Amino acid sequence: MADIIESAGVVLAYGVAGFAVMALGYLALDLVTPRRLSSLIWTERNVGAAIVMSGQMIGVGLVVAAAINASEFQRGLGVGLVSTLIYGLAGVIVMTLVFALVGILTPGRMGATVLEDRDGRPHPAAWVQGAMYIATAVMLTAALS
Structure with missing residues (x-):
């Protein structure tokens, strides 16, 4: 029973780190x-913004999962949590830079373009950007393997 309680505590700690x-x-x-x-x-129910945010959250979740798997937990929970936070933060930085780079390489201002919502239909760039977050996360997870 003590092992179950300890494992639940570890899961909770990594869950809090992942949420952060x-x-x-x-x-x-x-x-x-x-x-x-x-x-x-x-409030505005902007579908494009929801698509981009969903892609990013899936991407961050993938990176955090890989970071937990690659964490230094065998050296102790504290070190494992810190390494997970650092790897996760690195993933967020890379994904944000990818967003900015895609914005530079495409016409118009990417942040504004992906938020265009005409007649309840998102701009196609929202799907592209959401997929870019997920693809970037997959690459980052490979780096953590």
């Missing part, structure tokens, strides 16, 4: 979009 990285990912995405994501998604 996801919150940082949300804040990073909010910084590179021209308007507040919370308002766009929950």
